[in-house]
Amino acid sequence: MRWSHAFIPTLRDDPADAEAISHKLLLRGGFARQLMAGVYSLLPLGQRVRLKIIDIVRREMNEIGAQEFLLPSMHPREVWEQSGRWNAVGPEMFRFQDRRGADVALGMTHEEIFTHVATEMRSYKQLPQVFYQFQAKFRDEARPKSGLLRVREFTMKDSYSFDIDEKGLDASFDRHFEAYRKIFRRIGFEAIAVEASSGMMGGNQSIEFMLASDAGEDWIASCEGCGYAGNVEKATSKLPTVEDEPGLAAPEKFPTPGVRTIEDLENFEGGAPGINQIKTLVYRVDDKDVLLLLRGCDTLSEQKLLDSVEAEEIRPATADEIRAALGASPGSLGAVGVDLFVIADEALQGRRNMTTGANEDDHHLRGVDTARDIDVKAWLDLREVQDGEPCPMCEKALAVFKTIEVGHIFKLGTKYSEAMDAKVLDENGKARPVVMGSYGIGIERNLAAIVEAHHDDSGIVWPLNVAPFEVVVTVVKPKDVACAEAGERLYDALQQGGIDVLIDDRDERPGVKFKDADLVGIPYRLTVGPKGLADGVVELRTRRTGESRDLAIDRAAETVIEAVLDERR
RNA sequence: CGGGCCGUGGCGCAGCUUGGUAGCGCGCUUGACUGGGGGUCAAGAGGUCGCGAGUUCGAAUCUCGCCGGCCCGACCA
Numbered sequence: 001m002r003w004s005h006a007f008i009p010t011l012r013d014d015p016a017d018a019e020a021i022s023h024k025l026l027l028r029g030g031f032a033r034q035l036m037a038g039v040y041s042l043l044p045l046g047q048r049v050r051l052k053i054i055d056i057v058r059r060e061m062n063e064i065g066a067q068e069f070l071l072p073s074m075h076p077r078e079v080w081e082q083s084g085r086w087n088a089v090g091p092e093m094f095r096f097q098d099r100r101g102a103d104v105a106l107g108m109t110h111e112e113i114f115t116h117v118a119t120e121m122r123s124y125k126q127l128p129q130v131f132y133q134f135q136a137k138f139r140d141e142a143r144p145k146s147g148l149l150r151v152r153e154f155t156m157k158d159s160y161s162f163d164i165d166e167k168g169l170d171a172s173f174d175r176h177f178e179a180y181r182k183i184f185r186r187i188g189f190e191a192i193a194v195e196a197s198s199g200m201m202g203g204n205q206s207i208e209f210m211l212a213s214d215a216g217e218d219w220i221a222s223c224e225g226c227g228y229a230g231n232v233e234k235a236t237s238k239l240p241t242v243e244d245e246p247g248l249a250a251p252e253k254f255p256t257p258g259v260r261t262i263e264d265l266e267n268f269e270g271g272a273p274g275i276n277q278i279k280t281l282v283y284r285v286d287d288k289d290v291l292l293l294l295r296g297c298d299t300l301s302e303q304k305l306l307d308s309v310e311a312e313e314i315r316p317a318t319a320d321e322i323r324a325a326l327g328a329s330p331g332s333l334g335a336v337g338v339d340l341f342v343i344a345d346e347a348l349q350g351r352r353n354m355t356t357g358a359n360e361d362d363h364h365l366r367g368v369d370t371a372r373d374i375d376v377k378a379w380l381d382l383r384e385v386q387d388g389e390p391c392p393m394c395e396k397a398l399a400v401f402k403t404i405e406v407g408h409i410f411k412l413g414t415k416y417s418e419a420m421d422a423k424v425l426d427e428n429g430k431a432r433p434v435v436m437g438s439y440g441i442g443i444e445r446n447l448a449a450i451v452e453a454h455h456d457d458s459g460i461v462w463p464l465n466v467a468p469f470e471v472v473v474t475v476v477k478p479k480d481v482a483c484a485e486a487g488e489r490l491y492d493a494l495q496q497g498g499i500d501v502l503i504d505d506r507d508e509r510p511g512v513k514f515k516d517a518d519l520v521g522i523p524y525r526l527t528v529g530p531k532g533l534a535d536g537v538v539e540l541r542t543r544r545t546g547e548s549r550d551l552a553i554d555r556a557a558e559t560v561i562e563a564v565l566d567e568r569r
Numbered sequence: 570c571g572g573g574c575c576g577u578g579g580c581g582c583a584g585c586u587u588g589g590u591a592g593c594g595c596g597c598u599u600g601a602c603u604g605g606g607g608g609u610c611a612a613g614a615g616g617u618c619g620c621g622a623g624u625u626c627g628a629a630u631c632u633c634g635c636c637g638g639c640c641c642g643a644c645c646a
Contacts, residue, residue, distance in 0.1 A: 013581045017639045142644050511606040529605055
């Protein structure tokens, strides 16, 4: 490709409405342009990177025996009704009606459609099967953000495994796990595998692959000691046991005028530190009032609650609902002597001499013993893990930090196969629903994630495997015939050698070309200029390190081809 | 969906308070000089000031409505 005829609209200034680094650099480098909120056009450079990522993913999927499909974007309502998700999903699914008035959805994921296809399987002898595709996914996100990191239309590699039993699923899942590890390594980063919540996908186990980045929006807890890692929606820690004072024979009510928050009560004369308080939250769980108890110093993880109560919908109760249920306002709530369903966090187990609200405005109780004074119906892990808490496995300190979710794999079980009647006969001639897994990688999100992980002040620094071009031949002075010809010869030789090479033959000042090459992030730059040619050399510069060295002109192509081929993985 | 900010040539911005000629930098075109890290000079092209109503002799500027974008939060199979 010739730069003089390529569509690479680079920008000098950061676009005003870009915040994330990858967003700024992908716009400035001419990789992508926004069409509307959460919808982007990929320009030629962006598409080149996208195709390279796809190629890597495809090869690893084929490697584990997966077969490539292409399923439609438009899905009839009926299929989603079968799985129960037509109603379960909500406004995140784009829906419309065709000319006959039939409901149609734009696919946000393809469990239903692949399962529909899989109903043609008849025998356990056909299993296992792994199907996959690269397909546009449409999700009407409430808030698209950060450029390509969170969008409403994107390409996903989604694959689905079909096995006769759980053991088979485990094997398919493990193969995907390993394939994903290889994929992320090849595209240029170490993803951290974490335990995750399955959310609305259903199923009983899921693992997310996370890239540490401030541009991300998922917090994970990770242990350097033993490698334990979990999304904070799932992660646990091993809290030290608290030895409480024996306390009182019975709870004692005391006045706390004006105290509304945990912090107020900590600072109140006669109050208690957060760790010795019981925080009482009222939630509506499928239209039922439930009391949730946590230590004053802890934060509720709604996802943990949702995952463990198997409810359709949970939400905090409104102030009015709370008053109706408990007769007091938030800030003075407690569970002592209350008849509602009470769920307590495990960290409260065995605690005594605690302080909590008295269900009377401006009054609290002290000397509360969770076992003696509160009728706890269920002890659950409800709290969000905090930075520095001991790892549940090895007790070293956990680090909690922000990440980008670059892949997610699920064990689905038989949720979809049962709902959609995807069954095969087992060796005894008995019909059994196939056991499924599903596995996803968002291609453009990974593209942006690579930029988040690989950039510097001058621009993007693409890892060679995903770079839009591997080498740029920068002709310093195109009007100088010798210079231009030398550049062309190198360009030809590199092309012959199978290298993705771009020749910068624009009549621009050298500085402009250097800046553009850096911004766009091409791993190697061969600079051909009059100065070097006078000495019979060209300069090879490595984008990542900024190092450069002179190569004899007649050996240059060969050297570069060798280096590039060597670096490809 | 709640809160905040913002829509003026391709990009970044000023002008709006106090209504009256649309302006600056970059980029773009042509020419000259230049040529190893975003050059200099000269001459140009390019704008329904997000859209629609209203007020006014006159609206980028004031009023109302709508649309769009970004950020924070809620949400996120």
